[in-house]
Amino acid sequence: MDTPININDTVKVKLTFAGVKRFNxxxxxxxxxxxxxxxxxxxxxxxxxxxxxxxxxxxxxxAKEHELPFVNNEIIHVKEEQS
Known part of the structure; x- marks a missing residue:
């Protein structure tokens, strides 16, 4: 099943050294x-x-592993809570 993702959706990532450097x-x-x-x-x-x-x-x-911005190249989609 396809799941749409909106560009306003929230995600979370763990940054590598390269990712922290870019973020800063x-x-x-x-x-x-x-x-x-x-x-x-x-x-x-x-x-x-x-x-x-x-x-x-x-x-x-x-990209070489040391150039990747995220640990394990993972982006986690944060599910919005239903009220």
Missing amino acids: EHYHTYNGAAFDKSDSEGYLTLQVHELMNIFGDMMVIW
């Missing part, structure tokens, strides 16, 4: 300082469009 470079460029949004388990939570904007050019099939 992105926030330094736009906010003037490094920024840590990771939770106690080390996951960064953001919307799909933010993920694509920050890490899009790093998400390529020919």
Whole structure:
């Protein structure tokens, strides 16, 4: 069964060293300082469009393991709670 994903949906990732470097470079460029949004388990939570904007050019099939932005190359879709 296909599951649609909206670019406003929330996802979470664990960043590699390369991912942390890119994330901090992105926030330094736009906010003037490094920024840590990771939770106690080390996951960064953001919307799909933010993920694509920050890490899009790093998400390529020919990247070497040390160049990948996410641990195990995994993106976890956060399910919204039904009320």
